Amino acid sequence: MILNINKKQYTVDIQGHETLAEVLRDTCGLTGTKMSCNEAECGACTVIINKKAVLSCITLAADVEGEEITTIEGLSDGDNLHPVQQAFLDHGAVQCGFCSPGMILASKALLDQNPKPDQNDIAYALDGNICRCGGYLKIFDAVRAAAEEKSSVKDKKV
Amino acid sequence: MLLNPFKFHSPADLNEAVRLHNSLNNARILAGGTFVINTLKSLKNMGVKTPENIISLKKIREIKGISRSKEELSIRSMVTITELFESPEITENFPVLKTACRHIATNPIRNMATVGGNLTCRYTWTELGAILVALDAQMHFAGSDGREEIISLEEFFKNQARSSKILKSVSIKYEKNTRTSYQRVRKSSEVDVPLLAVCIKTNFIKKRFADTRVVINNGLEFARRDLKLETFLDSVEPGNQTAASALDHLDTSIYDTKEDDYKKAMFRVSIKNAVNEILQGSKK
Numbered sequence: 465m466i467l468n469i470n471k472k473q474y475t476v477d478i479q480g481h482e483t484l485a486e487v488l489r490d491t492c493g494l495t496g497t498k499m500s501c502n503e504a505e506c507g508a509c510t511v512i513i514n515k516k517a518v519l520s521c522i523t524l525a526a527d528v529e530g531e532e533i534t535t536i537e538g539l540s541d542g543d544n545l546h547p548v549q550q551a552f553l554d555h556g557a558v559q560c561g562f563c564s565p566g567m568i569l570a571s572k573a574l575l576d577q578n579p580k581p582d583q584n585d586i587a588y589a590l591d592g593n594i595c596r597c598g599g600y601l602k603i604f605d606a607v608r609a610a611a612e613e614k615s616s617v618k619d620k621k622v
Numbered sequence: 623m624l625l626n627p628f629k630f631h632s633p634a635d636l637n638e639a640v641r642l643h644n645s646l647n648n649a650r651i652l653a654g655g656t657f658v659i660n661t662l663k664s665l666k667n668m669g670v671k672t673p674e675n676i677i678s679l680k681k682i683r684e685i686k687g688i689s690r691s692k693e694e695l696s697i698r699s700m701v702t703i704t705e706l707f708e709s710p711e712i713t714e715n716f717p718v719l720k721t722a723c724r725h726i727a728t729n730p731i732r733n734m735a736t737v738g739g740n741l742t743c744r745y746t747w748t749e750l751g752a753i754l755v756a757l758d759a760q761m762h763f764a765g766s767d768g769r770e771e772i773i774s775l776e777e778f779f780k781n782q783a784r785s786s787k788i789l790k791s792v793s794i795k796y797e798k799n800t801r802t803s804y805q806r807v808r809k810s811s812e813v814d815v816p817l818l819a820v821c822i823k824t825n826f827i828k829k830r831f832a833d834t835r836v837v838i839n840n841g842l843e844f845a846r847r848d849l850k851l852e853t854f855l856d857s858v859e860p861g862n863q864t865a866a867s868a869l870d871h872l873d874t875s876i877y878d879t880k881e882d883d884y885k886k887a888m889f890r891v892s893i894k895n896a897v898n899e900i901l902q903g904s905k906k
C-alpha cells in the first residue's frame with residue numbers, strides 16, 4: 465500500500481487494523497505524531513488529511529490510502545520553520561512539548577482556511593487539543609502572531 | 623497494537639458495500655470512525671471478541687454531499703459534522719442544525735464524524751437526532767434487494783435505532799414560516815459531552831404556534847416528542863406568560879431521568895429558553 469505523507473510516497477506493508485498513528489510512528493519513523501489518550505480526546509495525535517485536522521489514533525491507515533497526509537515533519541522547508549512553528553518558538557508556546565505537534569497542525573489547518581481568525585475562531589479550531597501544562601494563553605498568542613505574519617508576507621507579495 | 627486484527631474492506635460503491643455487509647460474518651460498518659475505532663479498542667482492552675470484518679464507507683461517492691430538490695434537502699450519510707456546519711444550504715434553511723453542529727464534540731471529531739454515524743451509532747445522547755426528529759427527517763436505507771427503504775427518524779428511534787441496513791441519506795422538507803430553537807446542556811469532562819437537549823420547531827403563522835414539534839433528549843433514551851407540550855403550544859394565544867405556562871404542560875415521564883433529579887430543573891430552564899427564543903423569532 466502507498467501512503468502520501470508530507471508530499472512523499474511511502475510504500476508500506478501494513479495490516480487493516482493498524483491505526484495511522486501507529487503506522488506513522490512505527491513503520492514510517494515519523495515520531496513527531498504523539499500518542500497519548502488513544503481515545504480521541506487529547507489531540508496529541510492530530511495530523512492534517514485533505515486540509516482538515518483529524519485524529520490519527522482513530523484513523524485506520526488503510527482507510528487513508530491515496531489521501532494527502534501532513535504530519536509535523538512536513539511543515540518546515542529545510543531549515544526554515546513554518547510561520548506557525550516559528551511563532552510557537554517566538555512566543556514560548558511550548559512547555560513540555562507533547563501537545564505541540566497537534567496544536568501546530570490544528571493551527572496550520574485553521575490559518576490555511578481562515579487567514580485572519582479572531583479569538584473565537586482560534587478557540588473553536590483548537591478545542592480538540594489539550595495542553596497538559598496549561599499553556600493556552602501563549603499558544604493563542606502564537607496563533608494570532610502567525611496569522612499576522614502570514615498576512616503581512618502576503619500583503620508584501622501583493 | 624491498539625486493535626485486534628480484522629479484515630479491512632473498502633468497497634467503491636454502495637451495491638458492493640451492501641453485498642459485503644450481507645455476506646460477511648461478524649462485520650461492522652466504519653464511517654468516520656469516531657465511535658467504532660474507540661469501541662474496538664475498549665473491547666480489546668476488556669478481552670471481548672471484536673468484529674472480524676470492517677467495511678469502510680469512505681470511498682463510496684453516492685453517499686457523500688448535500689443536495690436539494692424543489693421540496694427537500696438530502697444530506698448523505700457520509701457528510702461530516704463540519705461539512706454540515708459549513709454548508710450554505712444549511713445556514714440558509716436549517717440554521718438550527720448549524721447551531722447544533724457548532725457545539726458537537728471537538729474540531730477534529732467534527733471533521734471526521736458523519737451524520738450517518740451520529741444517527742445510527744445507537745448512543746442515546748448524540749445530538750443530531752433531536753433536531754432531525756423535530757424537522758421530521760426521513761431516513762433512506764439501502765435495502766438488501768437494492769431498493770431504497772424509507773422510515774421516519776422518529777419511527778427509527780421508537781424501534782431503538784435498530785437496523786441492519788446501510789443508511790444512504792436523510793431528507794428534510796423545506797417549510798415556510800418555520801421557527802426553531804435548540805437548547806443543550808453539557809457535562810464537563812476532557813471533552814464536554816451533551817447531558818440533555820430540547821429542540822422545538824414550529825410553523826409560526828399569524829403569531830401563533832402551529833404544527834409544533836417538541837423533541838427531548840434526556841440522554842438515557844432516544845430523542846422523543848413531548849406531545850402534551852406540543853398540544854399546549856399549538857392551542858395557546860402566545861404572550862408573556864407562555865414560556866412559564868408551558869412548564870405546567872409537560873409529559874413528565876420523559877423528563878424523569880431517575881437518578882439525576884437536577885436534570886429536571888435544567889430541562890425547565892431549557893424549555894423556557896426555547897419557547898422564548900421562538901417567540902422572539904430570531905431564528906428561521
Ligand SMILES: Cc1cc2nc3c(=O)[nH]c(=O)nc-3n(C[C@H](O)[C@H](O)[C@H](O)COP(=O)(O)OP(=O)(O)OC[C@H]3O[C@@H](n4cnc5c(N)ncnc54)[C@H](O)[C@@H]3O)c2cc1C
Pocket residue numbers: 503504505650651652653654655656657658659660679699700725726727728731734735736737738739740741742743744747748749750787788789790813814815816
Ligand atoms: C470524544 C468524543 C466526543 C463526542 N462528543 C459529541 C457531542 O458533543 N455531540 C454528539 O452528538 N456526538 C458526540 N460524539 C459522538 C460523535 O458525534 C459520533 O461519534 C459520530 O457522529 C459518529 O459518527 P462516525 O462517522 O464517526 O461513526 P462511526 O464510528 O464510523 O460509526 C459508528 C457506527 O454507526 C453505524 N454507522 C455509521 N454510518 C452508518 C451508515 N451509513 N449506515 C449504517 N450504519 C452506520 C455503524 O454501526 C457504526 O459501527 C463524540 C464522540 C467522541 C469520541
